[in-house]
Amino acid sequence: AQKVTQAQTEISVVEKEDVTLDCVYETRDTTYYLFWYKQPPSGELVFLIRRNSFDEQNEISGRYSWNFQKSTSSFNFTITASQVVDSAVYFCALSGINYGGSQGNLIFGKGTKLSVKP
Amino acid sequence: DSGVTQTPKHLITATGQRVTLRCSPRSGDLSVYWYQQSLDQGLQFLIQYYNGEERAKGNILERFSAQQFPDLHSELNLSSLELGDSALYFCASSTGTVMSDTQYFGPGTRLTVL
Numbered sequence: 001a002q003k004v005t006q007a008q009t010e011i012s013v014v015e016k017e018d019v020t021l022d023c024v025y026e027t028r029d030t031t032y033y034l035f036w037y038k039q040p041p042s043g044e045l046v047f048l049i050r051r052n053s054f055d056e057q058n059e060i061s062g063r064y065s066w067n068f069q070k071s072t073s074s075f076n077f078t079i080t081a082s083q084v085v086d087s088a089v090y091f092c093a094l095s096g097i098n099y100g101g102s103q104g105n106l107i108f109g110k111g112t113k114l115s116v117k118p
Numbered sequence: 119d120s121g122v123t124q125t126p127k128h129l130i131t132a133t134g135q136r137v138t139l140r141c142s143p144r145s146g147d148l149s150v151y152w153y154q155q156s157l158d159q160g161l162q163f164l165i166q167y168y169n170g171e172e173r174a175k176g177n178i179l180e181r182f183s184a185q186q187f188p189d190l191h192s193e194l195n196l197s198s199l200e201l202g203d204s205a206l207y208f209c210a211s212s213t214g215t216v217m218s219d220t221q222y223f224g225p226g227t228r229l230t231v232l
Binding site: 103 | 120149151153160161162163166173174176206208210212214215216217218219220221222223224225226228
């Protein structure tokens, strides 16, 4: 069965601190994709990044960086020099092959609520 | 703005009633997905349509049904509503049906069942 675990339910930091959000996944597929989404207080889900299972290169986008380690089945997300606007719930998600052969639907973790205080 | 639209934004109804949620995908996207977000279950996949045909089903109750129309908009019908159906319902769209497709989400419809 496919599963995504975000063990950190809530994290609180002070502005300018670095923070890492953990994501651990389970799948038997050799090919799969991992995603991160952000849900700000307004409620919408905003796509942040997509990574396939064959690309273990770390990725950096501004203050955001992602560390994918297949050996530990982890896809962690780091925000450098956090800002109040980063306050949101962050979801990690997995897309693979479902029972029955279909693919595409996302399996989400429970999310990590990040609060950045000024 | 993801380009995915959902109406209505909020819906308040009573137990036993039936409601319809509407979603219009991004221009050019053929796949529509429905997800339910609740406090106890988190974000759960309900159902997927591609170009008018059902492609995959997740944890969707028998009281719920969906369809995708020729103009590619989709509707999620929830009937015999129960208190536990109160949740945020998201629609997402993508270009195709493969696992590499990025899904873009609409703003959601918040359903409250009283």
